Amino acid sequence: MTAHRLCVAPMMDWTDRHCRFYLRQISARAFLYTEMITTGALLHGDVERHLAFSREEHPVAAQLGGSEPQDLAHCARLVQEYGYDEVNLNCGCPSERVQKGAFGACLMAEPELVADCVRAMKERLSIPVTVKHRTGIDRGEAYDFLARFVDTVARAGCSTFIVHARNAVLKGLSPKENREIPPLKYEYVHRLKRDFPQLEIVSNGGITSRPQIDAQLAQVDGVMLGRAAYHDSWILADPGKSRAQVVQAMAEYAAHLPSLRYVARHMLGLYHGHPRARLWRRMLSDPARLSQNDPRLLLEALDAVESGPKEIPHERRPQAQEFQAGP
Secondary structure, rough: OOOEEEOOOOOOOOOOOHHHHHHHHOOOOOEEOOOOHHHHHHHOOHHHHOOOOOOOOOEEEEEEOOOHHHHHHHHHHHHHOOHHHHHEEOOOOOOOHHHHOOHHHHHOOOOOHHHHHHHHHHHHOOEEEEEEEEEEEOOOOOOHHHHHHHHHOOOOOOOOEOOOOOEEEOOOOOOOHHHHOOOOOOOHHHHHHHHHOOOOOEEEEEOOOOHHHHHHHHOOOOOOOOOHHHHEEEEOOHOOOOOOHHHHHHHHHHHHOOOHHHHHHHOOOOOOOOOOOHHHHHHOHHHHHHHHOHHHHHHHHHHHHHOOOOOOOOOOOOOOOOOOOOO
């Protein structure tokens, strides 16, 4: 079994250290990724805030955004010193803000530069360097473009490629639209594995169920889930794991945090598809209770969902809107 058989994608504003700790309670095996961290944030910002994490999160990778080889090498070294298991280079983000920094998906047009970045990082590291990218950029549909990119970067020492099976449209689509409008091209990802059998190829994009996971694993080495793993986190669950175990672990973890919101916002999808899922979300979204910062709220919600009525009686329903988990 490869290290990346089941992965959770880097997601801005979502996969912070508290989210990753929570997901680790559900799955002991999933490979977790940080939000994208730009080289500028580490070179000029608070390194501890960006890189600190809990040892329970392993295996975990830090994803870097940048395009200057020496800056990336310096930041990758910081990542290794903090104890991460892998450095991942972002070559797939299509946002205009990222494009202005000359990195993300636009780097696919410069495979030699990406190769230089990978080479510079590997010279400073003992941990692996991986790359996450798209099948192409804009309206280009040629498989050869993708294969040339992978071949060039692989020659620099990268052996794991995480492929979002859609093109990135750099102008005219928002990041959200870029996750939904460009057609999925799983056949390109599968062909990469056939053409480069020595490389570890991980499929990403549009995978939302266990049957889809199994279908991809029949063709490639691993699967990376994004929003599906966030909104329906039990899709990652290890055999024999119970939601009660997860909630109890998170209540203990939250007792050491300054705000219960740090974890509650990430846990809204724990009971996705359960008859009392709405009750669970409502209780974890109650502003008055969250403001008390009492981890016992998690245990009370657990008890209500596991043994209480399917709905809170009308007179007891909180009037506030549910707390949202991000953009």
